[in-house]
Amino acid sequence: MVCEQLKEYVGQIKMSEDMKARIIRSVEEKQKKRGRFVPVRRRALAAAVAAALCLALSVPALAATVEPVYRLLYHVSPEAAQLFQPVRLSDEYDGIRLEVVSAQIQGDTAMVYVTLQDLTGDRVDETTDLFDSYDLNTPFDCAGCCELMGYDEETKTVSFLITMTNLAGEAMEGDKVTFSLRRFLSRKTAYEDMEIPVTLSDVSEAESTKEITDHSGWGSDYEEGAVTVLCADVLTVDFSVTGFKTGLGYIEGKLHIQLAVGNALEYDNHGYVYLVDAAGNIIEAEAGYSFFEEGDGGREDYCEFVFSVTPEELADCRLYGSFWTSALLTEGSWKVTFSLTGA
16 A cells, blocks of 8 residues: 555656755765765665655655655665654654653764553553564764663663764764664563573483574574584473473583573563582583574574583582563564754
8 A cells, every 4th residue: 555655746846957966966076075985876866855755845745754765765865764754752652652851972983772661451561571573763974772771660761871983983963863673671580690400410421412403592602503402301490480490411522501482573582590609609611502493483583601620520510591581572563753953
């Protein structure tokens, strides 16, 4: 439906050659000024810019309310896309309101406070996490981050600080920024430094292993390419954190501890394990591997931790872990646009 409407709008739009030329010059000048000019065929640039800007100039509401038009315009010219975005300091979806409280700049850095408030329920709490599900659209190249600042239980409002820095080192006075949010997590629980009930003196050579090549990892002993890990059927140790299961075994003289994590993508459930020896010293893994498998029951994520601990040393150790889970995923569509002003 949206595509058909766009075709109809485009067919009705006319733009003078003079306006096309002025738009192209403006885009090229701003690209050069910001140090990211890439020579392109002017005819191709004219067609792309004209199509996008015609929509915004002839039907301004499209650039603000029709997301495909905004995305197209932003891809062609972030400066123009943000220019046509109307200032909108709050947005409500399904009884949850996103609102800009303040936006100020200090040199090439901007600090923006936004709040998220549940007007009808209890989906927002002190553990609310935006889960990297937000976008910052700016007319300049920038690096940004968003961090939780606080929660007001009485009003069910959580606040976040957005910090962004202009990568060109330029001041941002008067620039407009769009902050959009697709989903967030809440009702998160942390299970830190909990002992996992397993008799480590019983751990022996793993009877069931497999080779994987598609993985990521970390640590001084991490190896790229094909590595041998435990099979999922060794995950026989249940403990009190819902969605997690673990298993242990030796592979080529190294202790492997595998952790299965449920709902990792949807709820950001994650964790890690470590050993504590008889003297109370913490023994961290020398390497770790992360991978996943798709099955009839959906996706399952795994983390495998590798330790240089002999069976004799292991018998005097205890297994601990820290885990984080979320119980509620709220999806929606929120978008606010605000102007940056000097401090």
